Amino acid sequence: MYRKAIIVLLVVLLAGCWDERLYKNSSVVSLAGIEGTMGEYKGYYAYPKTLDKQSQIMLIEAEGISPRDVRNNADLKVEQTLDLSELATLLISIDTVKEPLYDLLDIYFRDPQNPISIKVAVTEGSVKPFIELTKEVTDNAGGYYERFIESTEKNTIYPKLNLQMIGSTLFDNAKDIAIPYIKMDEEEHSAEAAGVALFSGQVFTGKILDPKQSFYMLLLMDKANQHARIQYMLKLNNEDVPVTGEVIHLKRKWIINEEMKKITMDFKIDVEIEEFSKNHLYKEETFKTIEEMFQQKIQADFEEVIKILQEQESDTLGIGRYIRAYHPKFFEEDWREQFASLTIEPKVKVTIIRTGILR
Amino acid sequence: MNFSLSKGQFFLLLFFIETGIIYISFQTPLISESKNKAWVLFIVATILHYLVLLFFERYYRYFYLNTFFQWVYKVYWFLMIATFLAYMVYVLASWVLPQTPEWIIILFIVALSLYGNISRPETVINIGVMFIPLIFIFIIFLMLAVPDLTWTNLLPLEFNNSKEIIQGLIRSVFAFMGAEMYLIYRPFLQKELTLNYKPILIYQLVIFVFYLISVMFSQMFFTIEEIKLVPEPIIYILKSQEVTFVKRLDIFFVYIWLSWSIITVLIFNLTIRVVHFGIGKKGSKKAIVFYHILLAIIPLFFVKFKVIETMKNSFHYIILIFTFLLPILIILWNKWRGKTCIEKQ
Amino acid sequence: MNKVELMMKSLQKAFNQSSDFTVRQVDWREGTSAILCFYSSLVDAKEAQKLLDTIYARLDTNKPFWSETIMTTLKAFSLPQAIEHICNGETLIIIPDTGEMLSLTIVNRVHRNPDEPNNEHVLRGSHEGLVESVETNLALLRKRIHNPSLVVKSFSIGKETNTKAYYLYIDRVIKAETLAEIEKRIDAINIDYFYSVGQLSDELEDSVWSPFPQLLNTERPDRVVANLVEGKVVLITNISPTALIAPVTFFSFYQSPDDYNGRVLVGSFYRIVRLMSFIAAVFLPAFYIAIISFHFEVLPLELSNQVKNDVNEIPYRPLIEALILEIIMELIRESSIRLPQSVGQTIGIVGGLVIGDAIVSAGLVSNLMVIVVALTAISSYVVPSVELNTSIRMLRFPFMVLASLFGFFGIVIGVVVLLIHLINLSSLKQPYFSPIVPFQPKEIYKVFVRGPFFKPTVQVTSFSSPKDDSVKNGDTP
Structure with a gap:
């Protein structure tokens, strides 16, 4: 009796149970990329492999008819189990997002093991070079792009996003998404933050905002992050002077005029001067001029960004959500068309509140 | 069954009965039926629940169950627990243990319930205490999601669709399932303790805040189209949060929810035991063991997506009848006849 | 053969001719003789002789209470009683003529000094200890x-x-x-x-x-x-x-006189540390095993890479790996108890440094597992009570097995079983897990905090809640 019990116990202890996934038997993918179109997707998975205590990034390439199929095919090429539960970044080719985005993301939402707090970025052209690039610069492929995107978010170029927020916005017809866009710098052979890709609903509009425009879009969204630097070449006394200001506070107020279909946006921006080599800020006159010039320039840039957004029918600012909540009668089901037809007028008021430690 | 409860224990029991199991999921049907005004409807439902509790407190003496109704309730609770067990297993299987056979998980949970229920009743009554800190942790980590919330999702409030309003109110009863046990445990409260509106109000406020956070968070975190796809919104919110030392909070919280729900199962079974064996009598262990064997078998037939869906779409009516309508009818009937429940000796 | 000799024979027989049993004939009043008998191993001979001299001196004066001193009593003789007295270490003088016996309670007490017990050191406070007497x-x-x-x-x-x-x-x-x-x-x-x-x-x-x-x-x-x-x-x-x-109660094992000898805040802090150590000692290895073999997705990315590198080449399943180390740990503990203190340190070095380091470089066990097991061992020794300390070290094995079978689910099962057991448990029919059962919200803080003044807490006697006002609790959970 005892002997039998001991044998059973041993078998159980040595074999483990149904749901066991031994960590040492899994290939932990931290960076995944996908490209191609429905029916002929191509996926890339980067995972670290340790040889003689030296970890090295391996790249697996697979094709398939659906994102899940791609993953299954990739699993065939790995000696351990392909495991995406430690995924940190997902890269998608710009050509792929011309089709509905959720088709690609569904597997990430449905599978309980996939994290949804990961970063997503759209790449210029194929994703392959972007993933291969990580072999040289890091031993942690996903972590590299995660840090890359996070630091760019801190500089108010990329919006603060993760997979879950993207998914949430895709289901909302009153707001659109702008996904980080990464470009390859051919000469330096490194990735470069190149603005954001505008989406209208599920699909990419084809328009990419450059970093500067994307910065103003984020200011319009009132999403200034740790560093939000405004830089202009100002003409002072017929002289070109570079001036940089850091946004300290930003106050936004939307006034909606339902009859005239007009939205007035009042911005009050408090700025600290970070660069001004002429050093005459204590002069009332210079101070005022700079404030005014900033005001005009920012207003012009705001108008430009809003114009692009309206042209692309991409309401990344979330005006739709605001109108749906506070002016539900004004909100139409086909919000994107209505958004494009609105008159949107930004009004900017800039105040310089600090000048650094110099006057 | 002979035991006495202090106020704290009494409300602790009620808290675990009402919040266990459904806390992570009742938001989905509520919000997808009543849209943006879900949270307002939920507040209304809570006020109604408070009134019902006050009514129960006032007339609990008249809640006398004859043998027929005792069996009705016993069968109702049994089926309730069986389906909830099935639901627990379903959630575990879809979130964390996809390969483990269902019967093993059910067997373990039922075995725990058996162990707890062949012990003294005080064991089941007090075990919840150890899980109070975990529930606080639950709330604290839920608060991490605050920066990701969209506050405009709470609006607009339009009250012109009466179907949505009624559906929303009815689906809110999920949150207060098991309130009839107030009547079962009330006679066990220590004699010299009286409950007036105040302790009930405090209890009601605690449970209200606890629930409202979950309703408002899921409403603000998800868009309405999205929440229709997410059956366990609270766990899903936790899944999307990341803290420095833990990447996947949801895994921990599924298990916290599990232990919390096991307590609820224990308490439900204690209730059946109390009603079956009556006050002052010692129950036979054989009956308890037999009951648990049944409980280990029945849920196996329910662990299917279709059944779980049906349960979600129809249970609120059953709960409405057994938790609120039937007790009120019994109380009124007994009051009219002038018959009172036997008070605790 | 006279009466005295006969009696001496029977006494010898009653004590099985034991060699430390002394029986002698002595002179008594007016030419009669008496029997002096005692266990030479139990009697303080010098003191007994002094007392005997006093008695002799009194004997001749014919005083009525000649026999009574602090340490002597005169009784009627009976053999069973005589045996009991001698076994208790008394010296007995049997006077066959009058049928009386005089017992001298001068016991040679063998015990050590009340030194501080080795297993319960405190930093401040009394350093006395109980002895075997x-x-x-x-x-x-x-x-x-x-x-x-x-x-x-x-x-x-x-x-x-x-x-x-x-x-x-x-x-x-x-x-x-x-x-x-x-x-x-x-x-x-x-x-x-x-x-x-x-x-x-x-x-x-x-x-x-x-x-x-x-x-x-x-x-x-x-x-x-x-x-x-x-x-x-x-x-x-x-x-x-x-x-x-x-x-x-369970929590009294976690209290040490040091809590009360020290200051309020310090005492409370260390009490909380000790309670945390309970959690670490029981659950840490199980938790680690569950993560490594079931739920590694909870690890943040940076940490996960380190862990992966560490466990990649280990040939055994995490449970076996943990068991190897735990058993080594227990062996070191056992051997260091048995060995004299001077050699004990050698074991510490061999066990800790040599085996610990070698087992990792041999690739049998991962570095992280060494850390986990060491941390667990340290936490388990924090408990001020030796018995609970050993129980806790034993408790973690079932948790490790459960964790390796079902991951966190196993741990949850184990926790609930443990809690039900603790709540069921009683000490002299009184709840062991008070103040959790019966639930007294106002008493619970005392588990974690040592109050600023020492007011004795009263143990709850029954499993149902107390009814008096002093412990009546608040309203809501």
Whole structure:
């Protein structure tokens, strides 16, 4: 009796149970990329492999008819189990997002093991070079792009996003998404933050905002992050002077005029001067001029960004959500068309509140 | 069954009965039926629940169950627990243990319930205490999601669709399932303790805040189209949060929810035991063991997506009848006849 | 053969001709003789001789109470009583003519100094310890409580060994049901040969098979006194320095006299640290195993890479890996207890440095597992009580097995079973897991915090909630 019990116990202890996934038997993918179109997707998975205590990034390439199929095919090429539960970044080719985005993301939402707090970025052209690039610069492929995107978010170029927020916005017809866009710098052979890709609903509009425009879009969204630097070449006394200001506070107020279909946006921006080599800020006159010039320039840039957004029918600012909540009668089901037809007028008021430690 | 409860224990029991199991999921049907005004409807439902509790407190003496109704309730609770067990297993299987056979998980949970229920009743009554800190942790980590919330999702409030309003109110009863046990445990409260509106109000406020956070968070975190796809919104919110030392909070919280729900199962079974064996009598262990064997078998037939869906779409009516309508009818009937429940000796 | 010689023969026979049994004929009053008998091993011969001289001097004066001094008594002779007296270490003078016996209670007490017990060191406070002698122990306790309400009741354990034992309590503080219960259990003791205090605690415990000790063992008089004033019963025996205290709660094992000798904040901080150590000692290896083999997705990316590198080349499953290390750990512990202190350090170095380092470089065990097991071991030694410490170290094995079978699900199952067991457990029929059961919200903080003044807490006697106002609790959970 005892002997039998001991044998059973041993078998159980040595074999483990149904749901066991031994960590040492899994290939932990931290960076995944996908490209191609429905029916002929191509996926890339980067995972670290340790040889003689030296970890090295391996790249697996697979094709398939659906994102899940791609993953299954990739699993065939790995000696351990392909495991995406430690995924940190997902890269998608710009050509792929011309089709509905959720088709690609569904597997990430449905599978309980996939994290949804990961970063997503759209790449210029194929994703392959972007993933291969990580072999040289890091031993942690996903972590590299995660840090890359996070630091760019801190500089108010990329919006603060993760997979879950993207998914949430895709289901909302009153707001659109702008996904980080990464470009390859051919000469330096490194990735470069190149603005954001505008989406209208599920699909990419084809328009990419450059970093500067994307910065103003984020200011319009009132999403200034740790560093939000405004830089202009100002003409002072017929002289070109570079001036940089850091946004300290930003106050936004939307006034909606339902009859005239007009939205007035009042911005009050408090700025600290970070660069001004002429050093005459204590002069009332210079101070005022700079404030005014900033005001005009920012207003012009705001108008430009809003114009692009309206042209692309991409309401990344979330005006739709605001109108749906506070002016539900004004909100139409086909919000994107209505958004494009609105008159949107930004009004900017800039105040310089600090000048650094110099006057 | 002979035991006495202090106020704290009494409300602790009620808290675990009402919040266990459904806390992570009742938001989905509520919000997808009543849209943006879900949270307002939920507040209304809570006020109604408070009134019902006050009514129960006032007339609990008249809640006398004859043998027929005792069996009705016993069968109702049994089926309730069986389906909830099935639901627990379903959630575990879809979130964390996809390969483990269902019967093993059910067997373990039922075995725990058996162990707890062949012990003294005080064991089941007090075990919840150890899980109070975990529930606080639950709330604290839920608060991490605050920066990701969209506050405009709470609006607009339009009250012109009466179907949505009624559906929303009815689906809110999920949150207060098991309130009839107030009547079962009330006679066990220590004699010299009286409950007036105040302790009930405090209890009601605690449970209200606890629930409202979950309703408002899921409403603000998800868009309405999205929440229709997410059956366990609270766990899903936790899944999307990341803290420095833990990447996947949801895994921990599924298990916290599990232990919390096991307590609820224990308490439900204690209730059946109390009603079956009556006050002052010692129950036979054989009956308890037999009951648990049944409980280990029945849920196996329910662990299917279709059944779980049906349960979600129809249970609120059953709960409405057994938790609120039937007790009120019994109380009124007994009051009219002038018959009172036997008070605790 | 005269009467005296006959008697000496029968005495020799009664004591089985034991060589340390001395029986001699001595001269007595007016030419008669008496028999002097004693165990030479038990009697302090020098003192006995002094006393005998006094008696002799009195003998000739014919005073009526010549025999009475502090240490002598005169009784009618009977053989069984004589045997009992001699066994107790008394010197006996049998006067066959009058049929009387004179007993001299001069016992050569063998015991050591009341040094601080090795297993219960404190930094501040009293450094006295109980010893293997009831009289000394009682003196140590009486020194601390100058009050007649400290009641000492004696009883003997072991039908054959007849060991002396005492139970102590403070009248008016102890609850009647506690006293009745302990007396009932003492009456029920059925031991023939008593030689270890473990026998006594097995007889007195409510559930012998539970891993948790239901009697508090201590060798510190100050800890005994602190428990006496809380209304507990203390049992001490003549053969062991250990005092058994009942009824106790789980949390009293986590309290140390240091808490009260130190300052309020410091005492509370270390009490919380100790309670945290319980969680670490029981769950840490199980938690690690569950993560490594079931839920590694909870690790943040940076950490996960490190862990992956570390565990990648380990040939064994995490459970086996953990068991190897745990067993080594337990071996080191056992061997260092047995060995003399000077060699003990060698074991520490061999075990800790040599095996610890070599086993990692040999690739049998990962670095992280070494850290986890070491941390667990340290946490388990934090408990001030030796018994609970050993129980806790044992408890983590079932948790490790459960974790390796079902991951966190196994741990949840284990936790619920453990909790139900703890809540069911009683010590002298009184709840062991108080103040969790019965739930008293206002008492719970005392588990974590040592209050600013020392007011004895009263143990709850029943599993249902107390009804008096002082412990009535708040409103909502």
